[in-house]
Amino acid sequence: MSHLAHANARKQTAVQTDELITANGVSVVLGNQLILQNIDLSIPQGSFVSLIGPSGCGKSTLLKVLAGLVTPTSGSVSIAGLSATEAARRRMIGLVFQDANLLPWKNAVDNASMLLSIANRSLSRAELQARGQEMLELVGLGDASNKYPHELSGGMRQRVAIARALALDPAVLLMDEPFGALDAITRDSMGQSLLEIWQRTGKTIVLVTHSIDEAVHLSNHVHVLGIRPGRITESMDIDLPYPRDLSVAEDPEFVKQAVHLRMLLRASHQPGGAS
Amino acid sequence: MTDQPVTYSADSRLASIWSAAAASWLPPITLILAIVVAWEAAVRIFSISSFIIPAPTEVAKSLVAQWDTLMQATLVTAGEILFGFVVSVVVGIAIALIIVRFDWLGRALYPLVVLFQNVPKVALAPIFILWFGYGLAPKIGLILVIAFFPVTLSMLAGMKSVDHSLLLLMNSVGASRTQILFRILVPHSLPSLMAGTKIAATLSVIGAIVGEFAGASDGLGYIIQFASTQLDTALVFAALLLVSVLGVAFYYAAEILERIVVPWRPKFNDA
Numbered sequence: 001m002s003h004l005a006h007a008n009a010r011k012q013t014a015v016q017t018d019e020l021i022t023a024n025g026v027s028v029v030l031g032n033q034l035i036l037q038n039i040d041l042s043i044p045q046g047s048f049v050s051l052i053g054p055s056g057c058g059k060s061t062l063l064k065v066l067a068g069l070v071t072p073t074s075g076s077v078s079i080a081g082l083s084a085t086e087a088a089r090r091r092m093i094g095l096v097f098q099d100a101n102l103l104p105w106k107n108a109v110d111n112a113s114m115l116l117s118i119a120n121r122s123l124s125r126a127e128l129q130a131r132g133q134e135m136l137e138l139v140g141l142g143d144a145s146n147k148y149p150h151e152l153s154g155g156m157r158q159r160v161a162i163a164r165a166l167a168l169d170p171a172v173l174l175m176d177e178p179f180g181a182l183d184a185i186t187r188d189s190m191g192q193s194l195l196e197i198w199q200r201t202g203k204t205i206v207l208v209t210h211s212i213d214e215a216v217h218l219s220n221h222v223h224v225l226g227i228r229p230g231r232i233t234e235s236m237d238i239d240l241p242y243p244r245d246l247s248v249a250e251d252p253e254f255v256k257q258a259v260h261l262r263m264l265l266r267a268s269h270q271p272g273g274a275s
Numbered sequence: 276m277t278d279q280p281v282t283y284s285a286d287s288r289l290a291s292i293w294s295a296a297a298a299s300w301l302p303p304i305t306l307i308l309a310i311v312v313a314w315e316a317a318v319r320i321f322s323i324s325s326f327i328i329p330a331p332t333e334v335a336k337s338l339v340a341q342w343d344t345l346m347q348a349t350l351v352t353a354g355e356i357l358f359g360f361v362v363s364v365v366v367g368i369a370i371a372l373i374i375v376r377f378d379w380l381g382r383a384l385y386p387l388v389v390l391f392q393n394v395p396k397v398a399l400a401p402i403f404i405l406w407f408g409y410g411l412a413p414k415i416g417l418i419l420v421i422a423f424f425p426v427t428l429s430m431l432a433g434m435k436s437v438d439h440s441l442l443l444l445m446n447s448v449g450a451s452r453t454q455i456l457f458r459i460l461v462p463h464s465l466p467s468l469m470a471g472t473k474i475a476a477t478l479s480v481i482g483a484i485v486g487e488f489a490g491a492s493d494g495l496g497y498i499i500q501f502a503s504t505q506l507d508t509a510l511v512f513a514a515l516l517l518v519s520v521l522g523v524a525f526y527y528a529a530e531i532l533e534r535i536v537v538p539w540r541p542k543f544n545d546a
Contacts, residue, residue: 069443088447095447097440104539105462118458119448148539168448176440
């Protein structure tokens, strides 16, 4: 018994040290402004990491750097040993933004397979549809595949956007405030679904959020970003066991971690405070 | 943003379309009838000479008397409008695509297009007659220079309104510029493009009539020109009526085209 536990612990450590994404001294200057300053980041394979910070702290820019969409002015990003641009070219990055950005002239299943059809031109229409349908089922929209975006609610549209990213079978899912435009109730259930998807697929997820509850509820690691220039001021582990459901919010431990995170956040933009 | 998709049953939807149609058609029809009656009464009461303002009954008489000539002229003008409209839309779309797809050419072309828009195109009519003669070509040319601009401009506006993060998504999977253009920008621009196309349909009618004014031996514009030199004002009004009917017909044809091309567009008059 103790042997097994020991082996498990070793495995855990191995997983923990297996870094999928590393950023070394990443700085971004846009125009004359220093957006990100000397970001060091390491994101283990299979982890759920949140980047949290006030508006304008550059957390979205950091996500774009990780996605290979913004080239850092100095420093480097490596994803599974590749540059971010190269990783993007190999379909290792799935992106979800605050706006679902579905194509209004395509139904849910075609929207779900839209990016895949561009990334991999050798797939037939039937293969694309099958993949799209599979992903819709994963996000809980299996019976809405023929619906058009205007027939879907905001939460459902965002689920299709997640399905579209997952259809690429990426190594990492980069999400920029994906639930920011949703109401609180939809937000909660979307977070819960995202946790289930994470556990079922084992994808690494990087979530940009400005919600403390969301960060504590979902992630196992949180990086706090300070403002002007954007830099990582604090990092903390969320020590709550998975699977977590919505009732985790009533757990005293959850409250403790949330309070701690709130304190870190407050401290992180103490000097400027402008947002 | 509502979180509940709204659905209607087919029956109530049809009923609401009918009542909406009645509600939107009844007021203009009533007003038109009132104006026609007032017009007729005014002409009779003040005994206005028919070569200054013909009474509606005079116009109707002229319409019946000259029916064959007028119909023949209507066909000629309708042909010019249709041909010119199609050419304008095709050229308008092509210019928009070139501007968006090829940076350098686009930057070179766009100011020229805007500059050209400020040329009073009606003034080009005599030049086109000089260059192309009295046939179909000068009319098509004139319609083209009058009507392509709203097509180009609306399509460009539609393509520019694409959300930036959608383009980021496309870039993140290595989409080529041509793929982004044809899979995202062009379909996205269709609702806006169709709005421009409806304007082009109306402008095509004006283009055809102006072209016929400048020099023609047929068509409604020619009849208007000819009848006014004969002081046959009733015939002028009859021809004008037919021009208006053509204009409305082309506008609604463009609207039907819009419903076909952009089925996903929310219809404003449903609300």
